[in-house]
Amino acid sequence: MQQVKAIFTGEGLLARALRSSALTVAGFGGAQVLRLASNLILARLLFPEAFGLMAIVSVIIQGLMQFSDVGVSPAIMQSKRGDDPAFLNTAWTIQVLRGAGLWLVACALAWPVAVIYDEPLLMQLLPVAGLSLLITGFNPTALDTAKRHLRWGRVTAIEFAVQITGIVAAVALAWWWHSVWALVVSGVLSAGVALVLFWLFLPGAGNRMGWERLAASELIHFGKWIFLSTICGFLFNQADKLILGKYLSFDVFGVYNIGFFLASFPMLLGHMLTWRLLIPIYRELPPHESAANFAKLRRMRFAVTGGLMALSAGFALLGVWLIGIMYDDRYAMAGAVVVLMALMQLPQIIVMTYDQASLAAGDSRRFFILTLAKAAAMILALLLGLEWGGLMGALLGYGAAMVLAYPVVIWLARHMRAWDPVHDAAMTALGLALAALALWLNGAALTDLAQLSGW
Template sequence: MSMAGRFAMLRGDGLGARVMRSSLLTVGGFGFSQVVRLASNLILTRLLFPEAFGLMSLVMVFLMALHQFSDVGAIPAILQSKRGDDRDFLDTAWTMQVLRGGGLWLVACALAWPMSRIYDAPELALMLPVAALTSVIDGFRPTAMVTANRHLMLGRVTLLDMFVQLSGVIAAVVLAWWWGSVWALVVSALVGSLVQVWLNTQFLPGPRNRFVWEEEARKELFSFGKWVLLATIAGFFYNQADKILMGKALPLDVFGVYNIGFFWASFPLMLGYMVTQKILIPIYRDTPPKESAENFARLRKMRVAVTALLLGCVGVFALGAVWLVQLLYDSRYEQAGAVAVVVACAQMPVLIVMTYDQAALAAGDSKRFFVLALSRAVLVWIGLLIGLEFAGLLGALIGQGLSYFAAYPVVVWLARRMGAWDGLHDLGFGLLALALASLALWVNWGAVSGLAG
């Protein structure tokens, strides 16, 4: 196809053109954010100490728990609902989010002192209530952000996200240089939230949200959201299990090193989550794979492209992580490269099946989505607990990887129900992932074996 033909495919209002534009914008925005994130990480590791990253990780785990333990699924509900463009429906969802944000802050204040005792970190008693103010601010995010996602019109949203990212990073670096304290990370998070709400309220099209409580909208949101709430709770224990268990079992400096390693290995995983969450629900909603062979074939092409991109990225990181960390960081973080290698290899099974997860939500079947999230959470906790008990940090990383693989039968069950499962895709990329992981571990074995000590 000529270059002119490729550009022509990006124009127009059809689903294909919107998917391509949205995918390119999502990947481009992600690339920009990771460059900024990397630059800030390199600067902050020189201005702050490893324990600061361990403390901030505990704060973020706690805030994530509050958010996910109260998530009624407003965003996926708007994305898939027939009333997703109705103003009263949107304003009711926004009102619920505002009330939820205030409630989360009160809970954070109540639990701050107990959390500081559990983790033997007195700083948490004050850090948690201040950091939890982000929940209050985030409750005022305009639903116009979700509306743009619903219609795969992400250009302006992506641009605004770039400004938000820059504002938070600049605040973190300036404050870290000034204070030399973990409080720089806390306050910069507040700055980022404030900038995000203000920018998106001012510059996204559509009427501003107002306080509305329509009973019909509330019933639909809660009916869909009750299983999403349970799924997000399970998702929290799945995604944050490593932070919860390692944060308790490992010294803060070792935990901080783990977080630097995870920072590197998480690039492809974050890209995958961003693409699937922003793009796949509208695609599955408009072209259900059960409906026709043509729809299934179209989804297969998309799935192959996404998986190839993600595996390629994680393979590069797995092969070069040790060298990269040695180049960019000082001796305090020397083990972070080995951590990144093992985490990257462990995440490969997740990346292969990532495009199946949103099929159930797009079909309005949040119950099956919950079953998958719960299964993954149980398995990852088992893997981490057994690994930590018998082999410390390295054992935990291995157990985590095996748990991802063990969840595959449940993924197949959900994907088959939605008519989305593609066994040929999974087999081909599974073999490729095995080869990449083996090569990465062989190349970096000297550093990886050092984690056992």
Template sequence: MTETHPRPSLWRRFSQGKNLGARAARSSVFTILGYGGSQFLRLLSNLILTRLLFPEAFGLLSLVWVFMVGLQNFSDIGIATSIQQNKRGDDPEFLDTAWTLQVVRGLLLWGLTIVLAQPVATFYDAPQLAQLLPVVGLTLLIAGFFPARKESANRHLMLGRVTMLDLGAQAFGLVVGVLIAWLTGSIWALVFSAVATSAVQLVFYNLFLPGRKSRFGFDKSSAAEIAKFGSWIFFSTIAGFIFSQGDKLVLGKFLSLHALGIYNIGFFWASFPLMLGGMVVWKVLIPVYRERPPAQSSDNFRALQKLRFALTGGLFVMLVFLALSGVVMVHVLYDDRYVLAGGVLVMVAIVQIPQVIVLTYDQSALASGDARRFFILAATRAAFMIAGLLIGVQVAGLLGALIGQAVAMILVYPVAVWMARSQGSWDPLHDAIFAGLGILCATAAYSLNSEAIYALSALNLP
């Protein structure tokens, strides 16, 4: 008589399963919880600090972060992605080489913040930037020393501990920022909060992440593999920087610091779904695409289709909620200085609907090692985005810039399809369903909030 074993419970399969589906599900949940917790802490910080500081402080610091992100992207050779994607991603020689390159990069980036501080301050006619940039630049130096086992955890979809450590560090940084803002009322509260968060992350990763300690080392073959893959990643991240930060680069020149601060409050809320989706896609889908390429079998395609519908559907619901209720939320949470941020929130949420529809395609190319097609898509997005911003802001101010972004994202869709088809990941049914829903929801959001949207004319050119 054969012995039968009871089928493990759903919870046990989720919490202890070693197969790809269980690991992907756990990693997705941890990423969502981690990002949700991170955004909650950001929101809490935002609500407190907007009462202790003034809009100009947020506008000024948004320019600082544009250049921090820019320096990171303009020097990215794909170290983190290489650890996730490369077949040697668990080799100690490969990991030590990657970590050594990362440390050198961090040192160089911090040096660049010192060199660029005064020219940037002069360009934006904001003298305080000359002091702020080098101090915030310490976050780049610190991040260079983050151990390689952090990326190894991402590679193997083991994100629970990393998530908790990140949230703990962010909570510490929040306390630092609020205390300094309460005592001084100065923009330096935002600066030291960021530096404290990075410093505590470094300590936590080294103390609490399992695995081998990172060491200085250099293996020529490992460096060559990183450089070969990273050459396209380098250009892609430059394009990604222009795409993600182009609004602040352009609007920072055309709007006053007060108006830019208002814009960033609205953008902070509206960007939550897309940033969450980007985090899940980057941390989860590269390993999934690597282990189950959609072009390999119909079963792989269907499994990814289910994941794609679930992810897009969740993000879509969040975007629609923000687009429909954004004005009310800003009225409830902020004082009269920030009331125009409601119109910004609604418009940015509408703009991001086309981006969410194609979000799950990008990583299929990176997982297969086809960084060239990924770059072409990233460069096309950046070019169309900047064109839409520049044309729109000169025709109709901030409102025109936001409309220009929406048009740009629609025009980029054929390129996203071209890349997805090359990997066997294009899903026309998914795209058609969410495009139709997007049109309906964008129309409803505009109808409900047309007065707040037209009020954005008050944030036109200074």
């Protein structure tokens, strides 16, 4: 126990990384338990169309955040001036202006989005949901400072408190209104609570409006590629909802989102771990500097990928059963979606530890090229899959997209001297064995999905 305590205490990179990993996993696990419980309650208080409508609103809001991301957070995390007050105030000023602009854009988009999806209610939902963008713009840079130094204790506690607040609000409002408005309003309330708690409880000097020319120049130079990267990242991560939301009825689309909700747990955890940990780790352990650094990164990579694949295996093998015990017959098709989506996310899990190497080195251009390739592959694969095989074809296309983009992953990782073919080959073999077992166990449900998709 003393040895374990020694490993987790102290201010070295390993201790901070392990503490951050433990906090991330614990926070994520608790958050997902709460998220699942609230989803089960809301599925009974609301109707499938509400989840379909909210999925469209969420995609638009997330899209606005990503389409306008100028890389303030990663710039603070990797810059040598990341602790300089003048640099931080300039970054915060950019962030506040961006938040105000995003809310205005959300209001402007309300009418065309309502016309595209033939749903007048979206004209009212989007401006209200967009208030969360305005509020988030005022979050203090103390949040980014905590990320920079791998100090996640208070951040995790605050995020947990915010989630509880949002869930309680969503359930109470859904019981009262029985409307999609419960989901929208609770999201805005959560953003407001997060803002207050971050300002009150995160250590560090408060921000104020300021503009330093050199700081702005550095932020803009680094952020121009991040801006383009986040547009592509949005298209890669949300293309399924944008495309399927147009081609499926809202009730079927709502069922799809229930299935995606469960199957996405491993990917959400993986993105959270890599975003929180890998820029600082790659910055302090550049793989090109020594074989020892590469060996440490290999051990980290196997641990992250192995853990996420084990979690995916649970959903791939038990997805139909989980949906059966948690939801009523209206959501039965979601079981097959869980199984297939869990399998189709495996290629992303295998390569997700490479992306941040370029950002840690300050090379946001190569990061953009990779995200562009991934977005193009995802859109192409989804459209071809829909054309060829309906919903099931689209799900298969989701998995094929990352396979198509893999050569670009290798190109980026080799340039950073981070590519590990031994890891990729071993995890691919494990993934194929898992896929064979999951398909054998859930063949009947997948056959039903194939028939519903017109096969």
